[in-house]
Amino acid sequence: MTRSAKQFAREWFGGLGRGALLCRDIFSSLFKVKPVWRDVLYQMYFIGVKSQSVVTITGAFTGMVLCAQTYFQFHKVKMDTATLAVVSVGMGSELGPVLTSLMVAGRVGAAIAAEVGTMRVTEQIDALRTLGTLPVDYLVVPRFLAMLLVMPVLTAGSICVGIFAAFLVGVWLLGINPTYLWYNMIHYTNMNDMMTGMIKTFIFGAIIAVIACDKGLNCPQGAEGVGRATTEAVVYSSITILVSNFFLTLVLNRLLP
Amino acid sequence: MIIEVRDLKKNFGALPVLQGVTFSVEKGEALTIIGVSGGGKSVLLKHLVGLLKPDAGEVLIGGVNIAGLSERQLLPVRRQFGMLFQGAALFDSMTVEDNVAFILNRERRFPPAEIAKKVEEVLDVVGLNGIEKKWPGELSGGMRKRVGLARAIIYRPDILLYDEPTTGLDPIASDAIDHLIIRVVQQFKVTSIAVTHDMRSARRIGKRILMLHEGRIYADQTPEELFKSSDPVIYRFVNGIADSQEKINL
Numbered sequence: 321m322t323r324s325a326k327q328f329a330r331e332w333f334g335g336l337g338r339g340a341l342l343c344r345d346i347f348s349s350l351f352k353v354k355p356v357w358r359d360v361l362y363q364m365y366f367i368g369v370k371s372q373s374v375v376t377i378t379g380a381f382t383g384m385v386l387c388a389q390t391y392f393q394f395h396k397v398k399m400d401t402a403t404l405a406v407v408s409v410g411m412g413s414e415l416g417p418v419l420t421s422l423m424v425a426g427r428v429g430a431a432i433a434a435e436v437g438t439m440r441v442t443e444q445i446d447a448l449r450t451l452g453t454l455p456v457d458y459l460v461v462p463r464f465l466a467m468l469l470v471m472p473v474l475t476a477g478s479i480c481v482g483i484f485a486a487f488l489v490g491v492w493l494l495g496i497n498p499t500y501l502w503y504n505m506i507h508y509t510n511m512n513d514m515m516t517g518m519i520k521t522f523i524f525g526a527i528i529a530v531i532a533c534d535k536g537l538n539c540p541q542g543a544e545g546v547g548r549a550t551t552e553a554v555v556y557s558s559i560t561i562l563v564s565n566f567f568l569t570l571v572l573n574r575l576l577p
Numbered sequence: 578m579i580i581e582v583r584d585l586k587k588n589f590g591a592l593p594v595l596q597g598v599t600f601s602v603e604k605g606e607a608l609t610i611i612g613v614s615g616g617g618k619s620v621l622l623k624h625l626v627g628l629l630k631p632d633a634g635e636v637l638i639g640g641v642n643i644a645g646l647s648e649r650q651l652l653p654v655r656r657q658f659g660m661l662f663q664g665a666a667l668f669d670s671m672t673v674e675d676n677v678a679f680i681l682n683r684e685r686r687f688p689p690a691e692i693a694k695k696v697e698e699v700l701d702v703v704g705l706n707g708i709e710k711k712w713p714g715e716l717s718g719g720m721r722k723r724v725g726l727a728r729a730i731i732y733r734p735d736i737l738l739y740d741e742p743t744t745g746l747d748p749i750a751s752d753a754i755d756h757l758i759i760r761v762v763q764q765f766k767v768t769s770i771a772v773t774h775d776m777r778s779a780r781r782i783g784k785r786i787l788m789l790h791e792g793r794i795y796a797d798q799t800p801e802e803l804f805k806s807s808d809p810v811i812y813r814f815v816n817g818i819a820d821s822q823e824k825i826n827l
Contacts, residue, residue: 321714331802350647372774431676437760439668442664442666442667442669443662443663443664443666444626444661444668444669446623446666447660447662447666447667447668449626449627449628449648449655450628450655450658450659450660450730451624451653451655451679451683452652452653452656452680452683453679453680454648454649458683557615
């Protein structure tokens with residue numbers, strides 16, 4: 321094994337261990353300390369409301385391009401009216417949760433890691449601890465709860481906008497019959513497809529919060545350290561979302577066929 | 578004894594920082610810890626409040642060894658301490674008022690009007706009236722340290738820790754901080770431990786001085802004894818004289 325591979329493996333397993341310990345601390349805090357809902361509400365505003373435009377644009381254009389590509393293939397076999405059904409299932413169970421989570425990881429994960437990391441290098445985290453406040457209670461739990469509450473809402477919004485944008489493209493640009501397009505979408509999309517997406521996004525939200533907070537809390541010293549923690553938070557969150565999505569698809573497909 | 582440190586050892590990787598530090602502090606004492614930069618003074622201070630875990634040895638606060646306590650178990654122990662950090666460590670996303678009132682706002686034991694009154698009182702003690710609505714970024718280095726001190730004393734801790742209280746300040750501001758520390762110790766009857774390499778400050782704020790050298794307590798004396806010492810290590814440090822090897826390294 322080369323030195324860099326060893327280093328990567330050590331960092332990966334180290335990060336996994338720290339993430340597990342942070343999860344333990346989060347659940348311990350949830351049972352022992354009453355969350356400050358004002359802080360949770362502020363984080364919900366920061367994560368949810370401020371991410372809305374990014375997530376909406378992503379959802380809309382993903383739905384539109386998926387509709388166009390599906391139509392180009394389905395048109396060859398005269399299945400034009402099934403286009404929106406494919407968009408709906410694809411957006412609901414896969415693209416909606418994954419792309420929303422990737423966008424939130426980029427916007428919010430980076431911000432959390434930078435904010436917490438800066439607090440660490442300027443000794444504000446130590447100051448919190450000397451003031452009888454654990455960083456996990458004050459910084460991590462509100463972000464974790466806000467992420468769990470907001471991600472399904474953002475994803476649902478992204479899916480709806482994606483399907484609606486696809487419908488408009490299908491009808492106005494590609495000339496598909498709107499009645500059959502809508503009917504087939506309703507007919508071939510079942511509740512389990514949407515439930516799969518919602519469960520996934522809930523888990524992805526937890527992944528982003530834990531990785532971003534962990535990177536911030538363990539940020540190396542200096543401006544370079546904060547920069548590295550921010551980059552790693554986005555990269556590791558994104559990779560973990562993509563890898564876990566595959567396994568979640570397999571498991572959830574069995575549980576919610 | 579309010580604080581007792583026994584054979585404290587701490588390494589960072591392969592670098593030994595503390596190699597068996599032993600000392601104790603009586604209630605109400607004003608202690609200063611001096612030593613070269615990077616010699617482990619701040620590391621020692623952080624062990625007292627449980628911000629760092631020792632590799633070996635014991636740190637007893639009020640007779641309780643805090644070395645093995647979890648972060649949550651340490652909370653009541655830390656409530657006895659107030660700490661002024663080297664860069665003041667003010668929360669930069671909060672106003673001065675919210676910084677100073679942080680612990681009272683978290684505990685919610687007092688109504689907002691009473692908290693505001695207490696904030697005004699402690700800001701008055703540190704000589705900074707009328708800056709409640711300012712942000713930490715708008716304050717000078719000396720003002721930030723005084724706000725940090727106000728935040729540390731608002732909940733009347735038993736022990737105050739100062740990490741390099743005058744570092745980075747001009748001589749006038751340093752003098753003001755020294756006098757403020759002396760006044761706070763007298764007014765609030767607290768045990769005070771300051772870490773510094775500013776010899777003028779060490780002499781003024783400490784009734785007893787510990788010198789940390791090569792990871793151990795090298796001297797434990799009154800300021801008068803220390804400044805008259807003929808020991809070459811103490812003499813060179815107190816008078817700021819580098820030996821030939823140190824000059825070459827620079």
